[in-house]
Structure formats: structure tokens, C-alpha cells
Amino acid sequence: METPLQPMTADSVRELLEAAGAEVMARSGRSEHYSAPREFSFEAKGIFPNGITLHIVARQFNYRDPWEASGRVNDLVDVQLLKDGQLTPLPKGFPFFQDTDEETGIDEPTLRQLISCVQTVNPKLYELQRITGDL
Numbered sequence: 001m002e003t004p005l006q007p008m009t010a011d012s013v014r015e016l017l018e019a020a021g022a023e024v025m026a027r028s029g030r031s032e033h034y035s036a037p038r039e040f041s042f043e044a045k046g047i048f049p050n051g052i053t054l055h056i057v058a059r060q061f062n063y064r065d066p067w068e069a070s071g072r073v074n075d076l077v078d079v080q081l082l083k084d085g086q087l088t089p090l091p092k093g094f095p096f097f098q099d100t101d102e103e104t105g106i107d108e109p110t111l112r113q114l115i116s117c118v119q120t121v122n123p124k125l126y127e128l129q130r131i132t133g134d135l
Contacts, residue, residue: 014026016112018046022047043056046115048119051123052081055080055082056077078102078106079102087101
């Protein structure tokens with residue numbers, strides 16, 4: 001039997017980032033009103049002490065029941081990686097952001113792993129891999 005996905009909110013993602021030591025800004029986009037913009041439901045940016053930023057966006061709600069009575073949730077988010085304000089992949093050897101600056105369709109357990117990975121990156125690896133031509 002498949003484990004149900006854990007819903008994420010701006011507050012739950014903020015708590016994950018803050019627990020990892022990031023300075024966090026978060027906002028909700030779509031309110032409970034149907035006339036509100038549907039581009040995203042929330043976004044959060046976490047800036048880690050190592051200078052790396054995660055920009056997490058939940059673009060749409062998933063619907064678990066036809067009338068939205070209790071089924072509007074964000075099961076999956078998209079995550080962009082920034083360093084010095086620019087989109088960037090992680091240096092080689094990490095399980096995320098390899099040859100890409102965005103991970104899409106991330107569930108809550110994977111987001112926890114991704115945050116744990118990014119918070120431990122030594123920013124000197126970028127310079128080392130730039131010098132060696134690996135980045």
C-alpha cells in the first residue's frame with residue numbers, strides 16, 4: 001500500500017528551513033478565495049550560512065476530493081538553487097541539483113533530504129570545481 005504524501009504549507013516549509021539554520025522568508029499566494037491568483041499557493045526562500053539559497057515554490061494545489069471540502073493540499077513543490085543571487089547546480093558528488101538548477105515534483109521527505117544536503121555544502125567546493133573545470 002502506498003504511503004500518502006505529506007501536505008506542505010508555507011509554515012511547514014519555513015519550519016524545515018529554520019530548523020536547518022536558514023534565514024527564511026515565506027509568503028502564501030493563493031488565498032481561500034476563488035478570485036485570487038492561481039500562479040502559486042506559497043513560496044519560501046531559505047538562505048543558509050554557507051551563502052546558498054533554496055527557493056521553494058508550490059505552484060498549484062492538488063485536489064483530493066471533488067468539492068475542495070478538505071482536499072486542497074500541496075503534496076509536491078519545485079526547488080531552485082541559488083548562489084550569489086544566480087541559479088546554479090551543486091558541485092559534483094551531491095545527490096541533488098546535478099547539471100540542473102531546479103528540482104521539480106519534490107515531496108516532503110525528499111525536501112528534508114535536499115535541505116540537509118544543501119546546508120552541509122562547503123562553498124569553497126564551487127571555486128575548487130571551477131578551477132579544475134568540473135563545474
